[in-house]
Amino acid sequence: MSQPATILVIDDEPQIRKFLRISLVSQGYTVLEAATGAEGLSQAALNKPDVMVLDLGLPDMDGQHVLCEFREWSTAPVLVLSVRASEAQKVQALDSGANDYVTKPFGIQEFLARIRALLRQAPSGEARQAAVELGPLIIDLAFRRVLLDGVEVGLTRKEYAVLAQLASHPGRVITQQQLLKDIWGPSHVENSHYLRIVVGHLRQKLADDPTSPRFIATEAGVGYRLLS
Incomplete structure (x- = not known):
């Protein structure tokens, strides 16, 4: 049964x-x-x-x-x-x-x-994870907390929103336009500099070197991907 x-x-x-x-x-x-x-x-x-x-x-x-x-x-x-x-x-x-x-x-x-x-x-597949773990990085989507090496990382609302969007689809490229539309709204899909600034701040807080990323990879001219 x-x-x-x-x-x-x-x-x-x-x-x-x-x-x-x-x-x-x-x-x-x-x-x-x-x-x-x-x-x-x-x-x-x-x-x-x-x-x-x-x-x-x-x-x-x-x-x-x-x-x-x-x-x-x-x-x-x-x-x-x-x-x-x-x-x-x-x-x-x-x-x-x-x-x-x-x-x-x-x-x-x-x-x-x-x-x-x-x-x-109801979807037959598994729901997205409530928490995503990437080595020392834990993204707790249920409680909106991000931990790096066991220490909570303070993120702004936009920084968290970008990271959560990537964490909801680990390993998959999310386009710049999709991130801008979902987080800033449809009227901002051309404002890619907003996204670049937020991703830059995110990388600083996560100690993630863009030339050798541990967590967030840039797909040139397309978008970003959370490494899984």
């Missing part, structure tokens, strides 16, 4: 979590719960749920931010469950990587049907 699917519910309302837990357990699912975004990301990294159910109005961080962080290292389906019903909120969540969006109040039968649909669509 196959293992029951694991559903992670991230919602700060105890009554909603209890209602979903009872409903999902009755269908044979294993249920994990979190009341904050940080707790939810920790649960996701440790337990690798098959589906995440995510509220947007969390006490410690916006659910959109949780979604973006989760998508840096996992391809597991995400169902947003929120009172936010505007088209703009839905579009933002779907563009950030959500697979489905249900507004509160909701019908439990429709909710369960959407969970079943997401499980059918």
Whole structure:
């Protein structure tokens, strides 16, 4: 017999979590719960749920931010469950990587049907690693930490974003245009000097010599690759 699917519910309302837990357990699912975004990301990294159910109005961080962080290292389906019903909120969540969006109040039968649909669509391969290790360098994508020889490296938001993008596809070339589009936005795809400056700072902090790189290799005229 196959293992029951694991559903992670991230919602700060105890009554909603209890209602979903009872409903999902009755269908044979294993249920994990979190009341904050940080707790939810920790649960996701440790337990690798098959589906995440995510509220947007969390006490410690916006659910959109949780979604973006989760998508840096996992391809597991995400169902947003929120009172936010505007088209703009839905579009933002779907563009950030959500697979489905249900507004509160909701019908439990429709909710369960959407969970079943997401499980059918779930990728069959392994999700991206929550942490990437390259000898002395550890890139913890789940907790947004970078360690070199056991010491945490302080990175700016852009520096971390570039490194995380490369770490999500170790050994694969990521083009300059893709990095600029994903990190700076579509209007900056021609501003390659932004990227060169950030990569230069990254290399300094990682003690990575560009002429003999240990971690980040330049593919001339194309982009960058994290050596695996």
